[in-house]
Amino acid sequence: MTLRYLSYWPANLTLVLLSWLLSPLLAALSLLTGPKLPGFLQWFSTTDADLDGGITQNVAGYKAGLKAWRLWWQRTCWICRNPAHGWQSELLGMPAAGSIIVRQAISETPKNQWYVMETARGVRFFCFKRDQPLFGGFYLKIWLGWVNKAYDDRNHHYAFQIAPKRA
Numbered sequence: 001m002t003l004r005y006l007s008y009w010p011a012n013l014t015l016v017l018l019s020w021l022l023s024p025l026l027a028a029l030s031l032l033t034g035p036k037l038p039g040f041l042q043w044f045s046t047t048d049a050d051l052d053g054g055i056t057q058n059v060a061g062y063k064a065g066l067k068a069w070r071l072w073w074q075r076t077c078w079i080c081r082n083p084a085h086g087w088q089s090e091l092l093g094m095p096a097a098g099s100i101i102v103r104q105a106i107s108e109t110p111k112n113q114w115y116v117m118e119t120a121r122g123v124r125f126f127c128f129k130r131d132q133p134l135f136g137g138f139y140l141k142i143w144l145g146w147v148n149k150a151y152d153d154r155n156h157h158y159a160f161q162i163a164p165k166r167a
Contacts, residue, residue, distance in 0.1 A: 001116075001124050005145060005158075008092045012084070012160055015091075019044045019083035027051065027075035031068075035075070043086025044079060047152035051075040053082075085157060093155030094125045094146050101148070115148045117156065125156065134164070141165045 098120025
């Protein structure tokens with residue numbers, strides 16, 4: 001379980017860095033093709049939303065009706081906010097069909113979540129989430145393993161996310 005996670009880490013890191021580097025070009029392409037990138041290029045963003053997902057998900061700072069440079073910038077930011085989610089789902093993910101939660105532990109202070117899941121074929125995988133309080137209303141959001149929810153209803157995507165958030 002842990003060995004598989006660690007062996008996927010270099011590929012994940014490479015794909016995330018590639019997403020960040022390509023984000024301006026991918027966002028520019030989206031101005032020509034629409035908010036959903038064509039083919040496998042969509043894997044550089046989210047599988048459950050197009051490049052305007054921040055608007056439909058009511059994410060602070062994402063606005064409808066933008067044009068030209070402002071739309072390009074917003075879509076660039078969306079790719080950077082959700083880098084390589086498609087790759088993390090399709091290439092590195094665990095199949096959701098028939099998967100079950102074998103073990104679950106949730107605590108409130110600090111907020112920790114631990115899941116052990118199993119695919120229909122009996123392969124075990126895990127998810128660890130923690131909101132680590134920092135200072136001034138900020139905390140560190142830590143997600144490791146494979147996300148316990150299959151956002152695209154097909155795969156639990158690989159997660160390595162450590163990001164500051166405001167409470």
